[in-house]
Amino acid sequence: xxxxxxxxxxxxxxxxxxxxxxxxxxxxxxxxxxxxxxxxxxxxxxxxxxxxxxxxxxxxxxxxxxxxxxxxxxxxxxxxxxxxxxxxxxxxxxxxxxxxxxxxxxxxxxxxxxxxxxxxxxxxxxxxxxxxxxxxxxxxxxxxxxxxxxxxxxxxxxxxxxxxxxxxxxxxxxxxxxxxxxxxxxxxxxxxxxxxxxxxxxxxxxxxxxxxxxxxxxxxxxxxxxxxxxxxxxx
Amino acid sequence: xxxxxxxxxxxxxxxxxxxxxxxxxxxxxxxxxxxxxxxxxxxxxxxxxxxxxxxxxxxxxxxxxxxxxxxxxxxxxxxxxxxxxxxxxxxxxxxxxxxxxxxxxxxxxxxxxxxxxxxxxxxxxxxxxxxxxxx
Numbered sequence: 001x002x003x004x005x006x007x008x009x010x011x012x013x014x015x016x017x018x019x020x021x022x023x024x025x026x027x028x029x030x031x032x033x034x035x036x037x038x039x040x041x042x043x044x045x046x047x048x049x050x051x052x053x054x055x056x057x058x059x060x061x062x063x064x065x066x067x068x069x070x071x072x073x074x075x076x077x078x079x080x081x082x083x084x085x086x087x088x089x090x091x092x093x094x095x096x097x098x099x100x101x102x103x104x105x106x107x108x109x110x111x112x113x114x115x116x117x118x119x120x121x122x123x124x125x126x127x128x129x130x131x132x133x134x135x136x137x138x139x140x141x142x143x144x145x146x147x148x149x150x151x152x153x154x155x156x157x158x159x160x161x162x163x164x165x166x167x168x169x170x171x172x173x174x175x176x177x178x179x180x181x182x183x184x185x186x187x188x189x190x191x192x193x194x195x196x197x198x199x200x201x202x203x204x205x206x207x208x209x210x211x212x213x214x215x216x217x218x219x220x221x222x223x224x225x226x227x228x229x230x231x232x233x234x235x
Numbered sequence: 236x237x238x239x240x241x242x243x244x245x246x247x248x249x250x251x252x253x254x255x256x257x258x259x260x261x262x263x264x265x266x267x268x269x270x271x272x273x274x275x276x277x278x279x280x281x282x283x284x285x286x287x288x289x290x291x292x293x294x295x296x297x298x299x300x301x302x303x304x305x306x307x308x309x310x311x312x313x314x315x316x317x318x319x320x321x322x323x324x325x326x327x328x329x330x331x332x333x334x335x336x337x338x339x340x341x342x343x344x345x346x347x348x349x350x351x352x353x354x355x356x357x358x359x360x361x362x363x364x365x366x367x368x369x370x
Contacts (some may be wrong), residue, residue: 006296017290027237028236030236030238031237031240034236034240034241034244038240040246041244041248042244042247042251045248045251045252045271046251048251048255048267048268048271049251049252049254049255049259049264049267049268049271050260054261054263054264055266058267059269061267061270061271063363064248064271064274065270065274068248068274068277068278071241071244071278072278074284075236075241075268075281075282075285076236077284077285077299077302079279079299080277080281080299080302080303080306083303083306084277084306087306087307087309087310088274088306088309090269091310092270092309092310092313095313095314095317096263096266096267096270096313096317098322099263099266099320100263100315101328102321102324103263103320103324105261105263110261110335111332112260113260113261113264114258114259114260115258115259115260115333117257117258118256118258121253121254121258122254122258124253124254125250125253125254127249128249128250128253129246129247129250129267132246132249132250133243133246133247136239136242136243136246137239137242137243140237140238140239140242141239143238143286143289144236144237144238145236145237145238145282145285145286145289146289146290147249147285147287149236152284152285152288152289152296153281153284153285153296153299156333157296158296158299158303160244160301161294161295161296161299161300161305162296162300165295165296166295166300167299168306172360173304173307173308176307176308176311177307177310177311178357179268180311180312180314180315181311181314182313183315183318184314184317184318187315187319187322188318188321188322219358221344
């Protein structure tokens, strides 16, 4: 039903907006602000994927995600901007930092952060960027957003539409979050039980463990006796 | 505002994340790049919602609702992904995805270039973990 309404409303709306004399050569203040914040965001993202210091990558990711929150504010999506700050900057980056520290990431520069297929990856990324930018600019050359008037993304508007039209996906999403929570706990518990039984083998695992092959062969078989009971307990 | 600004920024951010996914070797850096790609999609959704809620009178605000769902799913994804990465790190002592080639086709169980130096030592615990995984 919305597709028909969209198709019916798009054509006069686009024609009306394109008829007004606006162009790239006279950008508005919002566009200039969007461009500047976008440059900062893109630069932070590029540094995130190219730096050799793992912790710096996580910290530049904060800049990129915060810049995206500012872009949401400029697009009048106020509630999503604060959700972005809360969820991404507040929790996801903290989770990533915890992951980096739990995997004993080196604090200094690590020369093997990039793999050998860096140039193939660069070629793929540049080719897809060129194709996407070309298609997008060509498709939306004469399309303007109307950001005047009442903002379309306040908490009131978003909440009303979320709990009027999107209640069922919302509830399904809460079930999915619960499943993800239980799944993460189960994953880390199994690993913990296995590592407790084979702690001696784990300590020598990063270094060549050829010193005691009998010990490393014998100890990981111990969790085999525990894990079926553990799995049955989960079910 | 011209729609090309957020659309082009979103495309460039997506390709930055694509480069990171393909070029990084640490699994947590790959997860960071996946987050960048998801955020690029979110920016697209918000921009098109801001356009269509005026141009087509889309009262459902589907773009913003989908953005919220994407953020929640990304939070779940990063939790599960980090749990998997930590489990792999505990079992193998490394989080480098180049060295996790046990299920790769066309390679020896220990790759020719990656970790051939520890092939004799790592074969025995790997066999033990496979037996544990199938039990």
